[in-house]
Structures are given as structure tokens and as C-alpha cells.
Amino acid sequence: MNTRTSFLIAACALVLAACGDKSPDTASVATEPAAAADAAPATETAPAPAPQATDTSASAAATPGSDKPAAVVTDCATEIEGNDLMQFNVGSIAVPASCTEFKITLKxxxxxxxxxxxxxxxxxxxxxxxxxxxxGLAAGPDAGYVKPGDARIVAHTELIGGGQATFVSFPVSKIQGDGYEFFCSFPGHAALMKGTITVGK
Structure with missing residues (x-):
């Protein structure tokens, strides 16, 4: 019975594909029953959304082990989001080598x-x-959990709450080589809220 159901689902998926329906809904409908019948096919078909991640020009710079997409960079600027679940929506930022100044907006x-x-x-x-x-923890909330005048910091935004936005612009020349990260310095957040930031060659 499970084999017959799997063949029926596969046949429906092929018919829809032949008609030009390439929507993600078709892939999810096809993979859910397959997972019940056999775990291996579900694992093979699950990576279907991967092309969305590779569409971003900076996806290669994603944080190791991170499944978050790269930030979208336009005109030497990007916008990232933080939420109440202690997460940034991106795992990496790739600054084009042609930029002399770079702007990060945080929402x-x-x-x-x-x-x-x-x-x-x-x-x-x-x-x-x-x-x-x-x-930063020692500096406290009045300093936005950032030590004033800390020479190790390339740039930082102010600390904001829900519904607010802020930004920072900085000279790209301050990032010398690889090995830089962006993170949230609110106590305990950097364990989850971080990513890599690189400058193109």
C-alpha cells in the first residue's frame, strides 16, 4: 500500500511539472507522504529550497554551520533584522571590494x-x-552594552527594542582580512546572534 501511494504521488508530481507548475507547494506535498513511507527519499528531496540561498551573491560567506542566508547588499548597504527569539535573519554579510563606506541598518x-x-x-x-x-556587560545598559572607546570594535549601532530601527556606517578599510564577525552584545545574545562579515577581494 505504501509503495502504491508513493508511485501515485510521484506520478502526480511529474504531471504537475510537465504542466509548468514549479511552485514550492508541489515539492512539499510530494515530500510529506514520502517521509512516512521511507525516510531516505524525504532526505533527498528536502533540500529543494536550496536555490534561494545560492541566489544571494554572498552565500559562500555564511557562518560555518549556519543555515541562515547571506545578507542582500545593494549600493554598499544592507539591512538585517533581529527578533524576540534572539535571532538575526542573516548569517553573513559580504561587503563589495568597491565600497569605501558601508552601511548596516538594523530593524x-x-x-x-x-x-x-x-x-x-x-x-x-x-x-x-x-x-x-x-x-560590554561591565559597561552596562546605559552604554548599550558596548565599552566606550573600545578600539577592538570596528563599528556598532545603538541598542534598540521592538519596533525600532537604527543604522551605522563605517569605513570598509577598518576590516583588514578575514576573521571578522557581527554580533549582538546584549548579555547572552552573541551565542546565537552572530555572523561573518567579509570584504570582497
């Missing part, structure tokens, strides 16, 4: 206040992130 799409679930974007070398966070 907090959640509802919680900055005192409870505040977010910012801080850029520093990956090797300095822990120390920058430790010093």
Missing part, C-alpha cells in the same frame, strides 16, 4: 523593550568577540 521586528530583549550590531574580530562582550 528589531519583535515587540519586547530594549531592557528585556534589546539588540544591536557590533563588528569586531572573531578572536575579540568574547572580550568585547565581557567589557
Amino acid at each position: 528589531h521586528v519583535g515587540k519586547l523593550a530594549a531592557a528585556v530583549m534589546g539588540h544591536n550590531v557590533v563588528i569586531a574580530e572573531a578572536s575579540d568577540v568574547q572580550a568585547v562582550n565581557t567589557d
Whole structure:
């Protein structure tokens, strides 16, 4: 019975594909019953949404182990989002080599206040992130959890709460080589809210 159902589903999918229907809904309908019949086909067909990630020019710079897409960069600027689940919506930012200044806009799409679930974007070398966070914690909420005058920080936005937006612009020349990250310095957030930032060659 399971084999017959699988063949029927596969036949329906082929007919729809022949008619030109390439919508993601067809793929999800085809993979859900297959998962019940046999785990292996579901694993093989599940990566169908992958082309969306490869459509972004900076997808190769994604954080190792991150399934988040690369930020979309237009005119030496990008926009990223933070939410109440302590997540950024992107895992990497690739700055074009032709840019001399770069702008990052942060939108907090959640509802919680900055005192409870505040977010910012801080850029520093990956090797300095822990120390920058430790010093930011000591600086406290009035400083936006960023130590004033910290030379290890390339740039940072202010700390914002739900429904707010902020931005920072900085000289691209401040990013020297690979090994830089963007992260949120609100206490405990950097463990989840981080990604890589690179400059094209």
C-alpha cells in the first residue's frame, strides 16, 4: 500500500511539472507522504529550497554551520533584522571590494523593550568577540552594552527594542582580512546572534 501511494504521488508530481507548475507547494506535498513511507527519499528531496540561498551573491560567506542566508547588499548597504527569539535573519554579510563606506541598518521586528530583549550590531574580530562582550556587560545598559572607546570594535549601532530601527556606517578599510564577525552584545545574545562579515577581494 505504501509503495502504491508513493508511485501515485510521484506520478502526480511529474504531471504537475510537465504542466509548468514549479511552485514550492508541489515539492512539499510530494515530500510529506514520502517521509512516512521511507525516510531516505524525504532526505533527498528536502533540500529543494536550496536555490534561494545560492541566489544571494554572498552565500559562500555564511557562518560555518549556519543555515541562515547571506545578507542582500545593494549600493554598499544592507539591512538585517533581529527578533524576540534572539535571532538575526542573516548569517553573513559580504561587503563589495568597491565600497569605501558601508552601511548596516538594523530593524528589531519583535515587540519586547530594549531592557528585556534589546539588540544591536557590533563588528569586531572573531578572536575579540568574547572580550568585547565581557567589557560590554561591565559597561552596562546605559552604554548599550558596548565599552566606550573600545578600539577592538570596528563599528556598532545603538541598542534598540521592538519596533525600532537604527543604522551605522563605517569605513570598509577598518576590516583588514578575514576573521571578522557581527554580533549582538546584549548579555547572552552573541551565542546565537552572530555572523561573518567579509570584504570582497
